[in-house]
Amino acid sequence: MYDMKELYEAFSVQEAIELRLAHPEAQIIAGGSDVLVQMREGKRAGKELISIYLIDELRGVSLDENEAIRIGSLTSFSHITRDPIIQKYINVLGEAVDLVGGPQIRNIGTIGGNTCNGVTSADSASTLHAWEAIIELTGPSGKRLVPIKDFYIKASTVDIREGEIQTAILIPKESYENTWGSYSKYAMRNAMDIATTGCSVNVRLSPDKQTFDRVRIAYGVAGPVPMRAPSAEALIQGKALTIENAEAFSLEVLKDINPRDSWRAPKAFRQHIAVEMAKRCLIEATKRCGGVIN
């Protein structure tokens, strides 16, 4: 038995909004792999829950009328990894979420829950930042779109307002077209572990494949919320595909990131692996674009 005060169940987005307005103090629960664990630990014990897990309209991946990739917020990690649209246009997201927990966790864990809990270590979050995802929230006055960097306010706090639930994550066409990415997770174990640091890089090359047209990089656990490394991105834009440029890019990330000492790893170690991850991910993403770094 879970120590919950009340369980309200929503079967449609409309019902969820009504329940959110009626019970503003209640915690939203999607797959529950964070909420139920925290309730068991006592952290969220005695709370009211609004279950949105059975809202099937929030599942699945599609291309919308603007050819943006639309990922329903309740789509599980395993379904994202196996989805043909994800595999074709943003395979790195499928690879990143395939490193969450273990197989059973990837069946219950949802991408909406992974972003709404606002933690920096979420395996999907760095890739969604690096691809400039748009968060779709639906509330009493309709839909609201928020760029993911503005969605994260501070650790464990995201921009979900009164009566709202997150209904989708969108990746615009401009963001994914001709772009390839690579994700790296550093953790103590290969399964059932939380990232010490995660790094996601994506690259678009010039048409002749000689220079970096656009490089975007984002980290998890390099600060209180997932973050981009804008100095490093600016440094490499328009540069030639050389190993010297890749190394300069990876060292530049230290100007942007701000990891901390924790029981998982000290700051100096996180900085060290962040540099190495940036370089490896850049090289791999470039390779996937058909470029060769000399």
Place this chain on the structure above:
Amino acid sequence: MKDQYRLIEFNLNGKDVACMVDCRASLTDMLRNDFRLTSVKKGCEVGECGACNVIIDGECYNSCIYLAVWVRGKHVRTLEGLMGPNGELSDIQQAFIDETAVQCGFCTPGFIMSAVEILESGKLYTRDELRKLLSGHLCRCTGYENILNAVEKTMKKRLGITE
């Protein structure tokens, strides 16, 4: 709490069932307490050890972090559902015995249900892929090798591959 007990209907090991369940119950609680399906073990109860693993609509879930009310209209399978009409063991259960993949046995039902999902995919996996597919389970006795052997042998046998 108002309407603490809710009527849910679902399919359990091939049979349609209905149950008035406490909405605070995990699926583990309901399967063990209301249906006496004790193959579903209470291990860590926070979704880490895999001892409570069951198959819901063809996919594996840790039933300890799954609300019982969520199985409305779904198909749930536990280890008990593998039993043959005259109480026979399934091939994967026999393989666990033959390969000494069982010692204390606490993790075994969970492992076997993950193995069932793997085997029913009809795919041939490498040893490394199997290791990843089984990585949501902890076993403190066997060191995993014999479990991997049992799953790999059954997979190859079902696919008609002889070594």
